[in-house]
Amino acid sequence: MARSPAANGADRSREAIIRVRELEVGFGERLILKKLDLDVYRGEILGFVGPSGQGKSVLTRAILGLNPKRGGSIEVFGEDLDGMSGESRKSVERRWGVLFQQGALFSALTVRQNVQVPMREYLKLSERLLDELAMLKIEMVGLKPDAADKLPSELSGGMIKRASLARALALDPEILFLDEPTSGLDPIGAGEFDELIATLQRTLGLTVFMVTHDLDSLYTVCDRIAALGDGRIIAEGPIDEMLASEDPWVRSYFHGKRARAVAGGIEG
Amino acid sequence: MPRDTTGLRHDTSASAPRAELDGADQELRARLSGAWTVEHASAVEQEIDALVAAAGDSGRALIDLSRIERLDTLGAWVLDRTRHEFGQKGLPADFVGAKPEHHILLNEVAYRGFQPATEKKRTGLVDVLADIGGAVVSAGQDFARGISTLGEIIAALVRVILVPSRFRLPALTNQLEQIAFRGVPIIVLISFLVGCIVAQQGIFQLQRFGAQTFVVNLVGILILRELGVLLTSIMVAGRSGSAFTAEIGSMKMREEIDALRVMGLDPIEVLIVPRVLALVIGLPMLAFLAAIAALVGGGLVAWIYGDIPPDVFLARLKATITFNTFMVGLIKAPFMALVIGVIASIEGVAVKGSAESLGQHVTSSVVKSIFMVIVLDGFFAIFFAAINY
Missing domain, CATH: 3.40.50.300 (P-loop containing nucleotide triphosphate hydrolases)
Structure with a gap:
């Protein structure tokens, strides 16, 4: 996976998808x-x-x-x-899609339902396509199909990360955090x-x-x-x-x- | 490594997806154009459904992707699925003119059948009977678990009494503050109001017989024997029992209880004993305050509505109330506290991993506590009547 730095980082002419300028964030007295x-x-x-x-x-x-x-x-x-x-x-x-450190899966929903949450919210799709897309994302992140109907509490740490990534990818985001x-x-x-x-x-x-x-x-x-x-x-x-x-x-x-x-x- | 991704990604100028069909009877040609992405998800589905419906079922088909502007996993999945479906109905299909980046994507999401979600079959009557049976069994288990938890708490209490150095005074005082001290205002206020209401109704009903002075007997006995302790127990079950279940439950969810156990600390001794003890000490004190507040409320209303001045009220109260009337209420309080504490700790420990489970157990903790408090009060009424106390 080695990449030549000249082709990537050094090239400053490319489009900045996120541009943060002079950002100040603090809590109370403390400026972070x-x-x-x-x-x-x-x-x-x-x-x-x-x-x-x-x-x-x-x-x-x-x-x-x-x-x-x-x-x-x-x-x-x-x-x-x-x-x-x-x-x-x-x-x-x-x-954009976000993978939180602890996964932040909705604990009352199965993995499949978790992945479908953003799809149901934003897209008008048939149940069939919803199921197929959720399974596609679940397989893309390397989970076995039988994990789809499990609750987050039944998953191991690595599986939670993968399931959470599947949910982050649900809407084909352009940026992944x-x-x-x-x-x-x-x-x-x-x-x-x-x-x-x-x-x-x-x-x-x-x-x-x-x-x-x-x-x-x-x-x-x-x-x-x-x-x-x-x-x-x-x-x-x-x-x-x-x-x-x-x-x-x-x-x-x-x-x-x-x-x-x-x-x-x-x-x- | 292809880093240029312009063909893949969104830009808002792209047009809606379109699928046009043309060609001779033996060779069908589907020309696709526009953006086949999530933004146009429902249009993608409609176009493809129309395409599949319009296609015949013999010959061969070419799916021309050269005019597709954008493609993502949704579009790629639908396209590859369509190709597969054409093949299934005897119309072998191929993609032509796919851009390299679209080609990668089509390979990545290659169509495969998925097991549909397994749903439990439900059959009306059998399910109803099974639910009833399940409820009976779980009620029996609840009872058995209640007794065994009570035993564990008492055993832990005895251990603490035998080795007083293991007693956690700071935890106890903290819980006493939370359960008793901070509960005083709301419990006193509610008892005061209920005392007022009971006295007012008593006066209105007894006036018809010219017996309105008996309102003092009514208020005194009712409040001291029953209402004070019952109202307090219900309030404490709602206020502290729920907090207790939620605390223990969320500690269970985050493995904090396991952490205590592996450090050699007994969760019952550390978490449950101080809370139950604080309930057992605090609830009688609250019940006493509640009874006083209700009597004050009753006295005030008797003065305003019934023209019974405070000195007369107090004199009559003294004549009708004996020490055991007062004690009947107070004796019940520690038992109520024990029931609330035991139910709250059982429900807390039973919480499973999900937020939903936490909510369910907090609800059932409060509902079961209030129910058991009232049932217990009924048993006490029968018991005190039997021994003429």
Whole structure:
């Protein structure tokens, strides 16, 4: 899955599908994000890293409109989310899919019903096509068909992530937000999940915004990486640029013991 | 790796999906155009249904995709399904003119049959009988579980009494605050109002016989023996029993109870004993306050509507109420508390993984507690009558 950085991250002429400018988000006295700028380009997989508690999830939630912001602007599909009417806001929302860290499946519904929730809400389809599409998504994310009629409480951690991904993909979104998609998965399962994301991105032309701590994911599937520190982006670029970064946190992250093991394993 | 995805993705200018049929009798040609995506989902279904209906059932078909502007998994699925259906009715079909990116997508979603959702068959009468049987069995199980949980709670209490260092005083005082102290305003207010209403109705009815002073007997006995403790128990079941079930239930959902167990802590001792103990201590205190508030309400109404001044009210009250009238109400309170605590903890522990299950168990905790409190009150009435207390 190695990619040449020149073809991806270094090319700044491409269309930014998400454009965050001078974003400020805070709770009470504390300012979490301080004038943060970030671009996510169409068709790329962006890995987003940073120390715990520095606001990676806060940024994701701010883009999704779940956390209020104090200043700055967020543009998605070239439109400012602030000046939007309810209707156009809705049409933006159906063009993105979100995989929450804990899955956030509706616990009272089966996996199939979970996947069908957004379809029923937005599309007028026959029951037959609804069932077929739900099963298609469930198989696409690598779940067995018998998982479709199970409740979330009957699924393992990895299956919950996959089911939640199937629901995120229900409306063929253009942007996929993943919050630590491989945390809590075994290394083989995590590898398969990475592979799955890459395949989906290739076939469906998705743009993927992935918050992750998984060095394997960063090395294997991410086109570009952005590192958050002290409320702003301290480094961004393909993995080679990150490895060359002078920032102490980025250095220790990508040159630590674990990182060297991953890098050695992939290059060797 | 193809990174250019312009042909795949949405842009709002694309037109609605269309399928046109032409061609000679032996070779059918379906020309598709427009956007075959989720935005046009119902149009996609209509066009395809019309296409399948219009096609004959012999010869061969070509499905021309060259003029399709956009395609996503929904469109690709429907197209590949249609190709399959043509084949099934004896009309072998092929795609022609697919763009490379559409080709990838068509391969990815390749048609396959899915097992339809398995639905349980329901047969009227048998199901009704099975439901009734199930309800009886589960009521029996509830009773048995109630007794065994009560036993476990008492055993844990005894352990705590034998080793007082294991007693959790902070937990108990915290629960007492939640259950008793914070419950005072609403319980006092409701009891006061009920006292007023009972006295008012009593005065209106007794006036006809010129016996309105007997309203003091009515109010005093009714409130002290029954209403004070019953109202309090129902309020506590609704207020604290539900909270108790929801707390234990959500702890169960998040494996917090398992976490306690693997640390060698007994969940009954840590979670349930302090709560049940707080109920047993708090409910009599609340019942006492409720009875006083109701008497004050009754006295006030008797003064306003019945011209019975407070000193007369108090004197008559003293004459009619004996110490055991007061005790009858108070003796019942700890038992009511125990019933509420046991039911709430059983329901809390029975919560399964879903939010729906939590809701069901909180509801049934409150409903069962209120029902059992009233049944228990009936048994006490029979018992006290039998022993002439």
